[in-house]
Amino acid sequence: MAALSSSLPIVGSGGDLHRQVSTMIKDKRAPAWMNDYILFTDDPAEVIAFYRKTLKVL
Secondary structure (H helix, E strand, O other), X not given: XXXXXXXXXXXXXXXXXXXXXXXXXXXXXXXXXHHHHEEEOOOHHHHHHHHHHHHOXX
């Protein structure tokens, strides 16, 4: 999992996948920081804002 922290953020949609990731973090099967690098949305504007915030670009 350490390699994920140096990778680009992950963007996706789908409620079921979001629930699975949330459950994995809650059950300590995934690190909590992982949540900062995943965005679940269908809104393109949110994707742009997420990349800017996460990658710290203008």
